[in-house]
Amino acid sequence: MTLAAPPASAFDARAGSGAGKHLHVVHGRENVDLDAAQRAVTDLLVALGQDPTSEHLADTPKRVAHAYVEMLSPREFNLTTFPNDEGYDELVLAKAIPMQSLCQHHLLPFRGTAHVGYLPGDRILGLSKLARVVDLFARDLQVQERLTQQIANWLQDHLAPKGVGVVIEAEHMCMSLRGVRASGSRTVTSAMHGVLREDARSRQEFFALTGLVG
Numbered sequence: 001m002t003l004a005a006p007p008a009s010a011f012d013a014r015a016g017s018g019a020g021k022h023l024h025v026v027h028g029r030e031n032v033d034l035d036a037a038q039r040a041v042t043d044l045l046v047a048l049g050q051d052p053t054s055e056h057l058a059d060t061p062k063r064v065a066h067a068y069v070e071m072l073s074p075r076e077f078n079l080t081t082f083p084n085d086e087g088y089d090e091l092v093l094a095k096a097i098p099m100q101s102l103c104q105h106h107l108l109p110f111r112g113t114a115h116v117g118y119l120p121g122d123r124i125l126g127l128s129k130l131a132r133v134v135d136l137f138a139r140d141l142q143v144q145e146r147l148t149q150q151i152a153n154w155l156q157d158h159l160a161p162k163g164v165g166v167v168i169e170a171e172h173m174c175m176s177l178r179g180v181r182a183s184g185s186r187t188v189t190s191a192m193h194g195v196l197r198e199d200a201r202s203r204q205e206f207f208a209l210t211g212l213v214g
C-alpha cells in the first residue's frame with residue numbers, strides 16, 4: 001500500500017522499513033529554546049510578585065520549561081497497518097481514549113476523552129495507533145475543533161478508509177478554574193469523513209457506539 005503524502009501540518013511522516021506496512025511518524029517541532037523558556041518563566045514569576053530566589057521556586061523555571069516542552073513534544077511512532085484479508089466492513093471504534101492538550105488561548109490544559117473510529121478499506125490499523133494519533137496532535141497548543149479535525153484528516157489521508165469519525169469530549173481548565181468557572185462543563189466536537197459523513201445510518205451507528213446518543 002502506498003501511503004498518502006502527509007497533510008500540511010507541523011508533523012513530518014516518513015516511510016520506514018517494511019514499506020507500505022509501517023509509516024514512521026516523527027515530529028518536526030522547531031525553535032524550542034529551553035534556556036529562553038526558563039528565563040521567561042523567571043520573568044513571569046517576578047512580574048507576578050513572586051520571589052524567584054525562594055528555595056521552593058529556585059528550580060521552578062526549569063521544571064515549568066521542561067513541563068511545557070514535554071507537553072508540546074509529539075512522540076514518534078510507527079503507523080502500522082495490516083491487509084484487511086477478511087474484508088471486515090463494519091466500524092472499528094476505539095472508545096474513551098484519554099486525551100489531554102493545552103488551550104492555545106490561556107496555555108491551560110483541557111482534558112477528556114476521544115472516540116476514534118473508521119470503516120476499513122483495504123487495510124486495517126494497529127489499534128494502539130488510534131490513540132497515538134490523538135496524542136500526536138494533542139501535544140500542541142490547540143483549540144478543540146482543530147484537534148478533532150486534524151485527527152480525522154490525518155487518518156483519512158494515511159489509511160484511506162471508507163470513513164472516519166472522531167468525537168472529543170473535554171473539560172477546559174480555562175472555563176473551570178478561572179473566568180466563568182463553569183466547572184464540570186464538557187465540550188463535545190466531532191469530525192466525520194466518507195461514509196460516516198454522508199450516510200445518516202452509519203453516522204448514527206457511530207454515535208450510538210460511542211455512547212453519546214442512544
Ligand SMILES: Nc1nc2c(ncn2[C@@H]2O[C@H](COP(=O)(O)OP(=O)(O)OP(=O)(O)O)[C@@H](O)[C@H]2O)c(=O)[nH]1
Nearest residue numbers: 103104105106142143144145172174175178179180
Ligand atoms: N472555540 C474554542 N474556544 C476556546 C477553546 N479553548 C478556549 N476557548 C475560548 O477562547 C476564548 C477566549 O476569549 P477571550 O474573551 O479573549 O478570553 P477571556 O477574556 O479569558 O474569556 P473568558 O474565558 O470568557 O473569561 C474563551 O471564550 C475560551 O473559552 C477551544 O478549544 N475552542
Ligand SMILES: [Zn+2]
Nearest residue numbers: 103105106174
Ligand atoms: Zn483557554
